[in-house]
Amino acid sequence: MDGIKNNYPNPFPTNWKLIGLTVLFVLYVIYSVEAMGLSWPRFIQGLSHAGDLLARMVPPNFTRWALLLEGLIESIEIAVISSSIGIFLSLFIGLLAARNFMPLWVSSSVRVFIALCRSFHPVIIAILFVKSVGFGPLAGILTLITASIGFIAKLFAEAIEEISLKQVEAIRATGASFSSIILFSVLPQVFSRFIGFATYQFDSNLRNSTMIGIVGAGGLGGTLFSAFQRFDYDFVAAILITTIFVILVWEFISILVRRIFI
Amino acid sequence: MGIYIYFSEKDFYMNNIDYYWERFTLKQRLLRYLVYVCFVSALFFSIRTVEVIPEFFYDAPEQMMDLFSRMWPIEFEYYPIAVHTAIIETLNIATLGTLVALVLALPLALMSASTIVSYSWVHWVARFFLVSSRTVNSLVWALLFVAVFGPGIISGVLAIAFRSIGFIGKLLGEALDEVNMGSVEALRATGAPMITILLKAYWPQVMPAFFSIILFRWDINVRESAVLGLVGAGGIGVILSDSMNLFQWRQVSIALLAIFAVVIIAEIIVVNIRKKLI
Helix, strand or coil: CCCCCCCCCCCCCCCHHHHHHHHHHHHHHHHHHHHCCCCHHHHHHHHHHHHHHHHHHCCCCCCCHHHHHHHHHHHHHHHHHHHHHHHHHHHHHHHHHCCCCCCHHHHHHHHHHHHHHHHCCHHHHHHHHHHHHCCCHHHHHHHHHHHHHHHHHHHHHHHHHCCCHHHHHHHHHCCCCHHHHHHHHHHHHHHHHHHHHHHHHHHHHHHHHCCHHHHCCCCHHHHHHHHHHCCCHHHHHHHHHHHHHHHHHHHHHHHHHHHHHC | CCCCCCCCHHHHHCCCCCCCCCCCCHHHHHHHHHHHHHHHHHHHHHHHHCCCCHHHHHCHHHHHHHHHHHHCCCCCCHHHHHHHHHHHHHHHHHHHHHHHHHHHHHHHHHHHCCCCCCCHHHHHHHHHHHHHHHHCCHHHHHHHHHHHHCCCHHHHHHHHHHHHHHHHHHHHHHHHHCCCHHHHHHHHHCCCCHHHHHHHHHHHHHHHHHHHHHHHHHHHHHHHHHHHHHHCCCCHHHHHHHHHHCCCHHHHHHHHHHHHHHHHHHHHHHHHHHHHHC
């Protein structure tokens, strides 16, 4: 075996960079756990509370179903209105943000606007709207419209950028106006994806509309938060179960809608 | 998509073709109209019954300007006093929460992948946990954990973690489902134990997806951990809600500015790392 010269490099060299990064990361985790005062006894102590909490939640209390239903309907209304308006506005904003249809200065400034809508969590936007339009569903609607624009307009702009230009050219060759080009060459190509975004956004608006009530923007969240504050954990459980049920029902409906349109 | 072309043989030879083309069948059209009608009536019903006071809407711009004018000279002096530690805390909550979620989501992702486990009841168990984790909002998780552990960072970390399990587990499970089975079978043929198969056959294939999922979720978690403080789960949200309750709008504006800066920086970091990975 002395004919073999071992002069090729090791194919699996020790990756010092990776090891260094891992060590740094472990050190960071240790530091942050230390810095935040997370400790095991606290955790164990919490677990016994968790047992109590679960025990108090267990027979979910549906006796105040009228209150629950009222909050739920308001949540759904907020989600329906804000999704419709938000998606409708996103159609135009997405078109304005598409780089292949608009001059650069329009698309880039619209993109900055979309990024602004997206960068804050809906709850923070909800707080600002609650301060400016008062408590109630209006603040929730405005919040979720903003959130929808941040999400749908971005995806819609990307979908428009990916379309095939042949059909656009064909329609343009007939001498069609700009609005006809959009209606008959762009929209048919992006419509099915648009339905997908829209059902997804309605789903996320429904989830969020049960949350923004915590800061007073209407819907089931307010009911949930006050139940928490009054330690009515059995009612909390009922609200959570209802929310999960509604979202599962919507998931089922959205599968049906997608099957019809796509 | 149904495509109908009607023409009779006679018409065809007489060069008198009458194409009758429809993009959709009657059933498809009726179903679509049904969806439109449902949608429009839901919208109409919602607008009719929702309790919106239009007067509030009309003076919204005025109120908004009032709010911004109160926020205006941003109180930068407040940053070193309270905002800095809170924002670091927020970042720590997001990172630790993502890590805890990762540890909890890995077994669920393995269980939900049909290329690894072939029992369908295991998939359903895993899917149940993943769906329930995703359905409950992070703020609601935070409320639950504040009730269990009391206000503080630990509730924030766990809220972020439990909300992220569903997301990471679902996407990771999908990545595992798309694995090419060739290398798995090759390793299995050598008699390698399960752990080796996981590490040497599955891991190299899902690694890019793994890191991009983690980074994506971390980016979302930075945004979400900024609001957990509103229900008492630590981070910058505590400063935000305290300042708001005291009507210290100039402190609110510095807190919002800090959140905005951190979110943008997190996004830039994620985009750059992802470019290097993929």
